[in-house]
Ligand SMILES: Cc1ncc(C[n+]2csc(CCOP(=O)(O)OP(=O)(O)O)c2C)c(N)n1
């Protein structure tokens with residue numbers, strides 16, 4: 001299938017600002033799906049609310065644009081009723097880890113088969129640049145004009161500690177790596193988390209004087225490094241990119257199916 005067959009052309013032009021990284025994620029996601037040769041009828045994309053969540057409007061899969069912070073809850077319900085479908089859940093950092101933080105850790109703990117994409121632009125883009133749990137101490141936001149005093153979550157460490165069986169990080173600059181990571185995450189049977197460091201030039205970039213999109217992408221190029229690189233040993237402040245966790249673990253829907261079989265087998269034996 002051609003790339004354009006996976007998108008809803010009637011909803012373009014998109015609503016993202018010039019230079020926003022969310023379109024890059026959409027592009028890589030569609031390329032990953034095209035590489036897997038998947039039919040659009042076998043994919044469900046569930047999103048919450050946010051600039052990132054608007055991806056749900058642009059792809060021609062089964063889609064649901066639900067409630068802020070609740071994408072994983074909707075996705076869990078859909079996946080449990082139709083486990084044969086491939087579930088993809090793109091979320092902003094606020095959507096995934098502020099209001100949606102509880103859903104995130106429990107979906108990871110259950111190891112339910114879906115791909116959670118955390119589009120981390122370190123800000124609430126859609127609502128005007130408030131700080132998020134990923135903004136980090138010392139950053140500026142419309143709600144932190146004198147500097148943010150909150151420490152940031154490390155998405156990779158959080159997902160790993162909560163039990164996700166596939167955990168990876170990349171950036172909007174590293175498009176080939178992102179496409180390949182998304183492909184692997186979709187193929188993985190279990191809860192997959194792909195954190196994508198991405199740019200919101202309109203709010204995070206402008207408030208923090210980081211320049212326009214090209215400079216923000218340059219930052220991702222210069223300040224990240226492959227996992228375990230020599231550069232990281234020399235400069236611990238560099239952010240690592242790559243696949244941190246990839247392991248086989250019992251998957252939630254498969255385990256639930258066993259329970260159904262046990263219960264129905266017992267009922268049949270009793271003659272019910
Ligand atoms: C229950 C609820 N609370 C708050 C909001 C307002 N709201 C909409 S999007 C958003 C944050 C968006 O930030 P993020 O999830 O990081 O995505 P981005 O827009 O940066 O891509 C908020 C607070 C809402 N729609 N629903």
Ligand code: SF4
Nearest residue numbers: 016017020051125200
């Ligand atoms: S406000 Fe930020 S996150 Fe939202 S579309 Fe604009 S650049 Fe992207």
